[in-house]
Amino acid sequence: MEAMREIELRGHIIDSFLLPKVFDKVMDMNGEFEIIEFEIGKHKTDTSYARLMIRGKDQEHLDDIIGELHRLGAYVPEAEDAVVAEAPKDKVVPKGFYSTTNHPTFVKVDGEWLRVKNQKMDSLIVLRNGSAACKTIGHVKKGDRVVIGNSGIRVVPPERPRGHTIFDFMGSQVSSERPSQSLIREIAEEIFEVHESGGKIVVVGGPAIVHTGGQQALAELVRKGYVDALLSGNALAVHDVEYNLYGTSLGMDLKTAELAPEGHKHHLYAISEITRAGSLKEAVKQGVLTGGIMYECIVNNVPYVLAGSIRDDGPLPDVITDTMKAQDLMREQVKNADIVLMMATMLHSIATGNCLSSSVRTICVDINPSTVTKLMDRGTAQAIGIVTDVGTFLPWLAEELDNLEKSRKKQMPALRVKSKKR
Template sequence: MTFTRTVELDGHIIDSGMMQQAMGIVMDLGGDFDVEQFDVGRQKDEPSYCRMSVSADDRETLQEILHELHQIGANLTDPVDARVEASPADRVVPVGFYSTTNHPTDVRYQGEWLPVEDIEMDCAIVIEETDDGPRASTKVLNGIEEGDLVVTDEAGIRVKPPERPRDASGPFGFMQGGVSSERPSESLIEEVAEALRETKADGGNVLVVAGPALIHSGGGDALAELVREGYVDMISAGNGFATHDIERGLYGTSLGMDMETMEHPRKGHKHHIYTISEVIRAGGIAEAVEEGLIESGVMYECVKHDVPYVLAGSIRDDGPLPDTITDTIEAQNAIREQAHRADMVLMLSTLLHSVAVGNCLPSTAKTVCVDINPATVTQLLDRGSSQAIGMVTDIGTFVPTLAEKVLEADDDNDDN
């Protein structure tokens, strides 16, 4: 006996490789397909459309194939209402619950398609009845409450991956090439700067995810300038980043190394713990700025210009600073709130924080990940952040060059 369902793909399915992926999935999982309709877009900005029937010898295999096709944006042509089931207990989801991608998603409920709010990968979809009608949103497993109406299976779910046109048009422009350490970094940084300016001009929010290496490599002043000039709306980092940024202002060192001479002064290795102690004595970073203890740096500019920051702690942290969130779940929720508001994200030389933020981002957020270590960049992309572009380069060169190009454009506009 053969089991068959029909799916459709539309958009730039040839340029993005979606068509090839779909056929590969069916064959790799032991199924068969028949292309019933295939309309090829003949212009660069013209989408394509494919309808194909997918079959397998048993229902389980067909379901597995449909699940994999669904993840890349292939949707059933005969949608039905999503299946929902009440959660039996707090933090317990029904068996077979639908686990989200990070792509824009709709769920069909009571005959209508509802956009899923706050989309991110690896979450459940919960339907909530409100005075204004039903709404759908994501919830992490830890946030599930007894009685929540949780969507199960793929039925009634529609996923829409970002478009990938042939040219550099569309929402991602230059972001077509994945990871690169060979493309001319100067021109690519200029394109990142242009995307940053466009995001701000359109009223979007820019989130910077920063690691301590940014301070060690001398990029702190440039990032502080971008904060001061209004190009950074939020910062996500850890205890180490903030500590070494403040240490540099207090002692001229970062992790004990003199930032001017690149030497290690006597007792320099104690500067970071002295820094933490002084900030604790003041009551926090904002209090230390107000009393004049902190007079420069990224954290100083954040306080002075009301730029919110999340410092997520780890088991390794010294101190930590009073502002550092040491509760893991609380830190996740704070990061998640930032990620949901971000239209563009710069991930600067931090593997753990980049992956953490990347897990919370929708695929519609422009994401640039920069690190001297290729593993950091590839791990982010492998994790599922298909919208990210990776640059393998020195962060101490990237950030100052980016700031220079962003602010140069401002000067040119002022002259005109």
């Protein structure tokens, strides 16, 4: 028997392509829709509203369609309180649990809408002490009150910004044809403004930063305060140390681009020397490590998470080999992040993207277009992609930030003069 239900859409649903996405999803799932009410905003700052009747071939089919539309941002007008069930065991979820998106989400409890904290994709919503928060399945405990179904839940997907910005939600794309110079300048401006306003900038990096000659530029960004946390793996730290100790990366002299004699051993020597010292911090304290990315993180108290993998040599004493523990520490570091800059690492970029809310401005730089494509395919639609050599990107970014600093310093005397005249 045919089943039907009304849904509502509100916001900038036309230029953010939310309404066409709803139409496409209903048709893809062999359902039907009817527009009951449609109000279009007359100006670019005005929101629009649509009320639709959705039809499915039976109740189960309709529920499947409504569930997908809900994840896009649609909601049923007669919003009820969220339905809750208790987890029967640790790491065991109630059947029919609600699986989160990375978009800002609200849940209705006792007639009031609560903002879900720690928003991230592929998690559960757990209610506790009058608040709602995302929890991954590995952190669910017996007795946790887990939201099930779609009732009493509202998802707010990103909308197209009203003004110009490189983080135009619908403009996110990957192309080597894009104007890299202007993009890097705009990225520098975004990073500079976040830094000046006391915001949080997280960098996710891979070993190619060192291989391609971008190490000194990233170290400079850390030193100047443009990095508030670094997420990476064993390889970036190992080759950063190798370059500091031996002037090579993977045994290649970065100045001459030639393999150094016995250079293939250098990364193992680097691991051995840090292990001999006890840790990266101890190596800095003992004068073994005197420069580079990790050195700057340590002397400037910038937290870092080095998440290990099955292919690691060593690894360094600072590398976290417990994957679940590494995930938790990464999630902690991306909390309240304003900008996340991901460079030359598919593994850690996708892992970090899964921890982020869609409201976090995300930049992914990689020579391989598929890295950014995979990141977006997994739901990090707010990312912009730059297909370029990270060894070219980082020095360019550092130079643009340096220019902004000089420009700001020149403006300061003029601003002080104006202030005195007043």
